[in-house]
Amino acid sequence: MKIVVCIKQVPDTKGGVKFNPDGTLDRGAMLAIMNPDDKAGLEAALRLKDECGAEVTVVTMGLPKAEEVLREAMAMGADKGILVTDRVLGGADTWATSTTVAGAIRNLEYDLIITGRQAIDGDTAQVGPQISEHLDIPVISYAQNIKVEGDSVIVERQYEDRYHVVKAKMPCLITALSELNEPRYMTPGGIFDAYQKEITVWGRADLKDVDDSNIGLKGSPTKIAKASDKVRKGAGEKVTLDPDESVSYIVDKLKEKHVI
Amino acid sequence: MSLEEYKGVYVFAQQVDNEISSIAFELLGKAKDLAKDLDTDVTAVLLGSEVKDLADKLAEYGADKVIVVDDPELKVYRTEPYAHALASVINEYKPEIVLVGATAIGRDLGPRVSARVATGLTADCTVLEIGDFPLQAIPGQEQKHNQLLMTRPAFGGNTIATIACPDNRPQMATVRAGVMQKIEPIKGAKAVVEEFNPGFTPDHKYVEILDVVKAVTDTVDIMDAKILVSGGRGVGSPENFKILEDLAEVLGGTVSCSRAVVDSGWKPKDLQVGQTGKTVRPNVYFAIGISGAIQHVAGMEESDIIVAINKDADAPIFDVADYGIVGDLNKIVPKLTESLKAEIAAK
Numbered sequence: 001m002k003i004v005v006c007i008k009q010v011p012d013t014k015g016g017v018k019f020n021p022d023g024t025l026d027r028g029a030m031l032a033i034m035n036p037d038d039k040a041g042l043e044a045a046l047r048l049k050d051e052c053g054a055e056v057t058v059v060t061m062g063l064p065k066a067e068e069v070l071r072e073a074m075a076m077g078a079d080k081g082i083l084v085t086d087r088v089l090g091g092a093d094t095w096a097t098s099t100t101v102a103g104a105i106r107n108l109e110y111d112l113i114i115t116g117r118q119a120i121d122g123d124t125a126q127v128g129p130q131i132s133e134h135l136d137i138p139v140i141s142y143a144q145n146i147k148v149e150g151d152s153v154i155v156e157r158q159y160e161d162r163y164h165v166v167k168a169k170m171p172c173l174i175t176a177l178s179e180l181n182e183p184r185y186m187t188p189g190g191i192f193d194a195y196q197k198e199i200t201v202w203g204r205a206d207l208k209d210v211d212d213s214n215i216g217l218k219g220s221p222t223k224i225a226k227a228s229d230k231v232r233k234g235a236g237e238k239v240t241l242d243p244d245e246s247v248s249y250i251v252d253k254l255k256e257k258h259v260i
Numbered sequence: 261m262s263l264e265e266y267k268g269v270y271v272f273a274q275q276v277d278n279e280i281s282s283i284a285f286e287l288l289g290k291a292k293d294l295a296k297d298l299d300t301d302v303t304a305v306l307l308g309s310e311v312k313d314l315a316d317k318l319a320e321y322g323a324d325k326v327i328v329v330d331d332p333e334l335k336v337y338r339t340e341p342y343a344h345a346l347a348s349v350i351n352e353y354k355p356e357i358v359l360v361g362a363t364a365i366g367r368d369l370g371p372r373v374s375a376r377v378a379t380g381l382t383a384d385c386t387v388l389e390i391g392d393f394p395l396q397a398i399p400g401q402e403q404k405h406n407q408l409l410m411t412r413p414a415f416g417g418n419t420i421a422t423i424a425c426p427d428n429r430p431q432m433a434t435v436r437a438g439v440m441q442k443i444e445p446i447k448g449a450k451a452v453v454e455e456f457n458p459g460f461t462p463d464h465k466y467v468e469i470l471d472v473v474k475a476v477t478d479t480v481d482i483m484d485a486k487i488l489v490s491g492g493r494g495v496g497s498p499e500n501f502k503i504l505e506d507l508a509e510v511l512g513g514t515v516s517c518s519r520a521v522v523d524s525g526w527k528p529k530d531l532q533v534g535q536t537g538k539t540v541r542p543n544v545y546f547a548i549g550i551s552g553a554i555q556h557v558a559g560m561e562e563s564d565i566i567v568a569i570n571k572d573a574d575a576p577i578f579d580v581a582d583y584g585i586v587g588d589l590n591k592i593v594p595k596l597t598e599s600l601k602a603e604i605a606a607k
Contacts, residue, residue, distance in 0.1 A: 011415075094371065095380055121415055123535065124383035126371035129339070133375035138465045139339055141368040154470065159276075159364040161530055164336070165471035169464055179523070221380030221428040225395050225409060227421040236566075236582035240573065243591040247599045250567060250592075253583050257565055259487075259544055260511075260603055 001054040001148070003045045004108055006101055006115040006131070007038040007073060009066040034069040037116025041176035043183040044146050045114050046077045052148060055079050057108060061089065061101055067199055074194035075186035082108075086203040091217030094122075098130030099214040103207030105135065112153065113173040117142055125175070132173035140166050141175045266429040269295045270355035272346060273304040273318055273326075274365055276337070280314055282483075283361030283437045288322040290388055290440040291359060295324075297390040298406055303327060303355065304451070307345045309335035312453070319451035322443050326451045327353065333460040336472065337365050340465040343372040348458035350377050355430045357408050359388075362434040370434045380425040381432040386439050387411035393424035408433070418554055438483045438539045439562075475528060482531055487513030488542045490533055490560070491521060494549020494570060494589060498526040503590070504548060507597045510604065516540065518550050534559035549589050552577025569593065 011030040034042075045056045058073040060066045061084040070081030084104045092100060105113065113135075115128035125141070132139035144163060145156035155174060157164045186194075204215070213219055239249060254260050269291040273284040284304070291302045304323035306314060308330065315326040327349055333341040346369065350358060360366040360373075362384045374381035393407040404424075408431040411422045425431040482488060489508040491501055501515065508515050517527045519534055533540050535555035545563035550556060552568070552575055560566070561580050568581035569589050578584040585592065 093380060094383075095375065095378075098371075098375065122383075123414060124371075125367045126374075126381060126383055129368055129371035130375040133343075133372050136465070138467050139368070139372065140467065141339070142364055156473075158529075162472060162474040164469050165473070166338075166467045167470055168467040172467075179529075221378075222382055222423050222425050223393070225393055225422045225424045227419060229419050235579045236584065238573070238578050238581070238584035238586065240586040243587060243595055246569075246585045246587050246592045247595045249585065250583065250596055251599050251603060253565075253567070254544070254600075255603075257544075259565070260600060260607075 001048070001052065001111045002109050003048060003054050003056050003112045003114060004105055004110045005038070005042045005045045005056060005058045005073070005078065006113065006128070007042060007058055007060050007069055008035045008116070008119045009033070009060065009062050009069045010035045010119050010121045032065070032068065034072055035116050035119045036178040037118055037176055039116070039183045040178045040180040041114040041116050041174075042073055042076065042078065043181045044143075044176055045112075046184065047181070048112075048146070048148055049077065057082060059084065059101065059104055061085070061097060061104070070199055071194045072186060074197055075190040076184055077190060081197070081199045083199055083201045084203075084207075085201060088204050088216050091220065092215065093220035093222045094124050094126040094130060095221050096215050096217075096219040098127050099134055099210055099219070100207060101127065102131045102134035103210035104202055105131070106208035107202075107206065111170040113137075113171070115173065115175050117175045117177050128173060128175035135173070138168045138172040139175070140168055140172065143174045143176050144180055146174060146176075146180070263427070263429050266354045266356040268300050268303050268353070268355045269298065269357045270303045270305055270349075270353070270359070270430070271323070272358065272360040272366065272369070273306045273314075273323075274361050274363060275306065275308050275311055275314060276365075278308060278311055278314070280317055281361065281363065282442075283363055283366070283435070284318070285321040285442040286437065286440040287359045287361060287435060288318065289442045290435070291357075292322045292443060294357060294388060294390055294408070298356070300356070301325060303353070305329070305346060305349050307334050307342055309333075312455070315451060315453045316449075319449040320445040320447065323451045326453045328453060328455050329457055330455065331457055331460055333462070333466075336469055338467055338469065339368055339372055340467070341460055342369050343376060344460065345458060346373045347376040349456060350430060352456065352458075358430045358432045360432070360434045362436045366434050370432065374432050377430070379428040379430060379432055381434065382410040382412060382423045382425070383434050385410045385412045385433045385435045388433060388435065388440075393426045395422075407431070413558060436539050438541060475530060482514055482516040482533065482540055483538050485514040485516075485540070485542050487511045487544045488516045488533070488540060488563075489513050489546045489548065490516040490518065490550060491548050492518040492550030492556075493520040493524065494551070495521070496549070496590075500590070501526065503593045503597070507546070507593055507600070510597050510600045511544075513542075513544070518553075518556050547577050547581065548593060550577055551575045552580065
């Protein structure tokens with residue numbers, strides 16, 4: 001079985017978000033990590049590889065620096081890494097990103113494509129389903145469990161108040177939730193191996209069946225009219241009192257606001 | 261076909277088990293505002309099996325017209341038949357704007373449909389308005405009027421961006437649940453109902469649903485709660501949520517939680533507030549033992565009153581709290597419950 005996993009390098013928000021003095025986001029001061037949902041997707045692929053044998057290829061689109069997440073993925077156990085990078089691909093919205101990634105994947109053989117549900121920087125959850133549309137294959141979003149049975153996958157697809165057990169014939173695309181599993185760590189041997197392996201770098205010319213009008217900033221139907229840092233309402237009062245005083249304080253405030 | 265020929269504001273009227281989801285009414289409320297600005301009308305697109313009876317309900321919440329695609333293939337949500345139905349409606353009727361709820365269904369259907377009809381899609385919008393793009397005229401560049409300006413948070417709610425889709429139609433957005441306001445339903449309102457069936461031919465993209473497993477829950481939806489008593493990892497154990505439940509009961513509120521609590525398996529996912537959970541805006545939000553990661557704050561900062569109790573004086577939750585109490589929740593919360601009980605009984 002051949003599995004393609006799409007991953008993205010994103011700034012880490014976990015250790016707190018850093019701001020420049022002018023209030024804009026200081027991306028340089030934040031660690032770049034493999035997007036958590038993507039890492040869960042990779043782990044799911046590696047488990048299928050452990051169970052039934054599979055070749056796992058990781059694909060990322062980004063700046064040359066994104067090679068780091070491919071190395072990490074290979075240190076975890078992925079077999080091949082492909083970096084799609086080209087200046088003309090920059091500034092892409094989800095449409096242009098998905099046409100680009102689909103164009104890269106058309107060069108590959110695959111039974112299964114796994115993407116993360118969404119990236120923690122954009123939070124759109126769009127690129128996975130859009131790739132599946134461009135490749136004309138079924139999509140199962142929000143996977144909380146994945147099994148392979150013959151030429152099909154059986155997936156628990158999460159909704160707000162239920163899940164569906166869904167069966168799809170491969171090839172198909174699955175988007176993974178970070179709740180899906182606990183990703184493995186890189187091993188020292190894996191890290192060593194990962195740096196021995198070659199990473200394939202593709203540019204615009206390597207994309208298959210992709211029109212110039214569908215890539216990069218120019219090929220993006222959505223345009224940013226304005227971007228700003230969010231204005232928060234700001235802190236109110238903060239008190240440190242003993243428990244009884246704390247209770248009176250809260251009760252007084254709730255009365256003042258006519259809650260009780 | 262020119263962009264100007266696309267007309268009308270369309271809403272995907274999500275239904276599950278033949279019951280219209282609350283988000284559909286919220287979208288109709290917003291669509292009515294947008295339609296007014298554009299001098300056009302509001303159409304609800306209702307997809308399902310034996311759903312025609314639901315059209316009147318959509319009319320009561322603001323739909324002028326309801327397009328019904330009724331087919332057995334649409335009985336339970338599956339991406340392909342739903343995407344085929346909605347994309348066919350778009351290709352047939354050519355709407356100017358299509359709004360879809362940012363639900364577990366809409367966030368799957370929206371991108372698939374937008375890719376099929378080759379237009380842009382803005383995710384998880386919290387503000388929608390009609391305006392100019394670019395916002396200010398730029399010499400040498402055409403400024404387009406009557407564009408849908410879609411505002412959304414990104415980066416876990418730390419930045420906000422306003423996005424337009426000036427050169428493609430329809431302009432599509434998924435809209436976060438719990439943000440737009442429904443109108444007061446107009447009893448007895450009727451919409452023009454039109455049936456449309458593009459035909460469904462199952463192919464390799466039609467998946468098979470082997471089972472539907474519903475979460476057993478007896479709690480109210482936290483998005484509808486007026487008072488939320490929300491706990492984080494600081495509560496310490498699933499058993500200790502009892503003190504939060506007691507507080508919620510006294511106030512007629514509901515218990516919710518942070519992602520850490522769901523990840524630890526203490527509470528089910530449908531009680532989770534935040535970026536990957538639900539957006540809530542109750543009258544009062546108690547954040548108890550919640551540190552206030554940005555992803556959590558993004559889902560609750562619009563609450564009218566935020567009361568935070570945390571033993572860590574530096575916890576970021578205090579940056580958004582109206583009333584912050586630095587202290588031990590185990591000592592404060594039970595006493596607070598008793599005190600409120602006495603206050604309410606005395607009334």
